[in-house]
Amino acid sequence: MLENKGVIINAGLHLKTAEKLISAVSNGVSISDDDGARQLADKLRQNIYSFSAAKSFTQMMYYRDMMIGDDGHILPVGSFIKKIADTGEIFNKKFLTTEYENAHYSAIMASNWESFQDDDLLQYSTVGDSNVRPSHAAMDKYTAPKSAAFWRVNYPPNGWNCRCSVVPGKGHAINKLTEAEAVRQLTAENKDTPFYNNVGISKVIFKDNHPYFINSNGKETDLSWEQYGMNNIAKIRAEALAPYVTASLEEYVKWWNQQDKIKNSESIGFLDMFGSRIVLKKDSAKNGIYQHAKNVEFIITHPDEVWMKPSDKTRKVYLKYFEDETIKITVNNINQIEAIITIKKGEASEVKKLNEARKGVLMYR
Template sequence: MLKSLKEDTFLFSALKTNAQILEASQLLLTEDNKVKSFAAFSHDIEKIKSGYNQLYLESEYQFAITSWQMAGKWAEVLPNYYLQYRTAKDNHVRVSHQALADITLPSDDAFWISYYPPNGWRCRCNAIQVRKGKYPESDSAKSIAHGEAATSQIGKDGKNKLEIFRFNPGMQKAVFPPKHPYNKVAGAQKVKALVKEETGFKIGKQLKTGADVSRVMGDFATANPEYFVRGYQFTKATNKRGVNGYTTLRGDIYLKSDRITLVKEALNNIRSGNKTTFAQEDAISTMHHEMWHNANKPGNTRLSISQTKTMELANEFVSRKTLPEFMKKLGGELQNENLVNDRKSTGYNKMVRKYDQLVEWSNAHKTKVLESVKDHLISGDYNNQMEGLVKAVTKNSAFKIKDATIETLINYAKDESIPEEMYLDLLSRNKSLLVKK
């Protein structure tokens, strides 16, 4: 956590410097493109210095202090405890923030992803741990609506100036808003690339234990926080029967002991520049699958057996199709490309392969299908992943196909009693359902 917050502060400072230099460079010439006198140029520069180093600096300093403190508190949240939003309770509290006072919700509620304090410059609000049942639980949807109102201020350009504060410094291990305007200034992307090269993910020492795997994946999560929207906790071995791995969606990854060992070997090979084996990449795939669960923003919810299968279909589809990209982020390269289409070690393999056949049958744009399913997997509720799988096909197909038709065919794909060959034959015999747009 400390390392991440320091790196984020370093990045923000670099981006601010870039913005300041860019603005200064635009002051060298007059409106008619003549070089200003030194006195005039110096006078204009003083105005910039006053803005960046006095007016902005104090607000940024106060925000950084509060953000560091709240990130530290987030790291100390205990399992099964709730969080309660508290204001400073004086006449300086913003009306919009007062509306958030005493909101009490589980720490894994979606509200805390975007509205964990601080919620603006000079915000003094807090979130404290409370025992479950001590206070009435707030309505999550209404709380989120209050959070949206508290972080909304539409400027003259029609854009919401306060939306940048919708982040959680503890979850994202970030001191400053990831969408701060400094990120959009010309040259910002080059600055980010240079900073990432300096501070980004690298496998340092050779891994010897499972604890080393957890540490390295923690470093990876710091560099790639989108995989763990509620923050990363650990990677551990499990003896749970009937699974290769699992997660509670709270930043934890549990893998079978043999898979932990294979992941360790894979990371050591990547570190040394050696090729990874099939078994190692298969174990990496299991871990990657569980990581994608942690990328889902709404979080856990009650699911029926059918909804669970649908959710796992979407998750495995995305995790295997993005495996080459994940291997590159780790610093390696996928050697066994067949894992993208056929991963026999998972019980979800057949239904994913049948979904692949459905995409092929519908002549849907494969890249767009993946992006569509991925977007819904990240943002959509787990009990409604069918919508993402259906729309990914119907919206990106070369044919006009009814949503109900695709949903029926997906349910057939989920049916374990239907072999792949029979499913393919089913699709072939129903080509009449495909009508050109």
């Protein structure tokens, strides 16, 4: 794979990293049947997949650089393995452990932010031991309204392995720092880092000034199936695929009337394979896609591939391969289904349409 210049990301490594970090988010956000918590988890999950792709891109480029010896020639396999012996441990254990802890605590703090009311007083709180950074200790017990500018850039976590938190404040609290001093307290150490942030507001754990994002320079958002080292459509169709069955208008109407509707709406919702609630509006189902409506839940819970499109208003694409066609479901950034498209096997534009669909940040294969 390293010698194939067309492969930029190891899809397996990328998805394994994402899975690990998403488990940290899942352990930090209690979802139950709360749509608000689901939306928060969905936003954090999207950031995790982009981060994992950028990390895997950085790791692949690093290994490629290590393949070249001091004389400018490709190293023998034995020399190359010796040269990178410790890097897998660094990328996939040491760094990943720290990234996991940061994702987990960030998810907790994002969830806590959502639970505070807009007019709440909040208090910065350290654990109070000798390991607390002096700059963080200076803000201990600082109290300000949730709407204060202070919280936009000083909401924990404020650094790797930061244990600070925010608790409800008291109206009679007297601050040691002025508002201006408090806002500036972490500017010097955090301004150019991913921690100059409020994860509860941004819904972003790993900001775009993280070194991995800087290294990938946005390339991770628009990579193709080829650059992930995945199979082409010919190899996919070499496997036995199930036939696709559509519904008549009469069958669709009967099915639609049997579905539980989302409260105060003429829409229905399904949980996809990630636990996100995907909404199918009545008008969408009537607008030429009624033949597919009964299959939506199966496709979004059992897709063959899912792609995120950060540069597009369509946030996600679910693909399912069948015997004579591929079904493509596009979902916008508020998880509403925008289109269900049939890409017929053997049609003149099949490969072009699939190449367009199989591009972005890979979320599942």
